[in-house]
Amino acid sequence: MRLALLVLLSRGPAHGYELKQALERLMGAAYPQPNIGQVYVTLSRLENAHLIDGEDVAQSSRPNKRIYRLTEAGREAVAGWFEEPVEPKLRDDFFMKLALAHETGAADQIALINKHRRYCLNAMRDLSKLAAAEDRDHRISQLMIEGAMLHLQADLDWLERCQEELE
Amino acid sequence: MSPDTSPSAPGSQPMVKALGLVKTYKAEGVEAKAVRGVDLHVEPGEFVSVTGPSGAGKSTLLHLLGGLDRPDSGRIWLDGRQVDSLSEARWAVLRRRSIGIVFQFFNLVSNLTVADNIELPALLAGKSPRQARTSCEELLTELSLEAKRRSMPSELSGGEQQRVALARALVNHPRLLLADEPTGSLDSKGSREVMRLLSRFHQRGQTILLVTHDARVASTADRVISFFDGQVVDDAVLGGPEHVPSSVADILKLRD
């Protein structure tokens, strides 16, 4: 969330609640709703790190609200983040379990595969439901869900390969 | 008919029960053991998918259950009735009245209109033309095909043709719907549409057994049977107690 908040602030100053709403609008149902407390905590950490500046603005009938803006260091952090290569999701903790079960017999490898398949199928089902419930026109959210489904599909195809090879 | 001795709930027969099914094909002297000892129970109202790689024997299993092929050994009960020793003609009657089947390729009659394709099995089952017309109209509405009733199959998209095939399979209100790779020749939009319709019919009580190599399609069902090399290797109820409801959030978790 750190980077998401920083990048949203590169558009212009905003307060915590506005940022939470912007995140929700962007991510839709594909993303667990950000908690406002988490947003405030993250903002104060970013401020302590001098990546953003906060300024209290008085409101007539309510408590002050704190408006944040990006600092020069914050701007660099944003540029640096976009510059960084993104590692594709290739590492797989399940593969470690399977490899070691295969090597040592410490667990039944077919049982491991079956259990993992169930987990993936359940996740797939949840994602299908989520996609059906989400607004068709929310493209970012639909694309995130579709991406997750394609990953699961690949995992499930690969589990079939494991089963064929190891059984 | 043979009495059902399995310990099922009192008063309820499984919709499908199979014990010890075996089917071996021999082609040019080479044996293919397509189904190697399968036991299966499907309760009324269940939506079950059978998934596994190509060549696992899924279609063979479905063909055995629909009487399109005969097992070498093993027994099959449909809705409490033992059917493995029925004659060809008896199976044909059973398929007309009690089993709907859809395939990957829609197998519509190319020189009949959409409406005639749907009405044909109703007429063959002995309904009056008026009854057939009424059932057909209901399904056309249900499947959003009203505007296509006079079209020929070749004028329809793949997704539309599969919806017609589904209407044809359901027109006699079969107790059991069998589907073999029903999304196999559809694009993703057509697939979603067909799966949405299957879910909807299931919610109204239709018992469905679907075979597919596509995990995404399989996960639409409430129960997924994994099939490998002619055998059941896993049988999982989705959304059951092992299920972790937060998985969606887990998969899409943003790092702090």
Ligand SMILES: Nc1ncnc2c1ncn2[C@@H]1O[C@H](COP(=O)(O)OP(=O)(O)O)[C@@H](O)[C@H]1O
């Ligand atoms: N009519 C047939 N004649 C000979 N072999 C067949 C026939 N039908 C299927 N097989 C063989 O049986 C095995 C299982 O096939 P099938 O049931 O079509 O698998 P799936 O539907 O899972 O892809 C394969 O090895 C296939 O080649």
Ligand SMILES: [Mg+2]
């Ligand atoms: Mg097949």
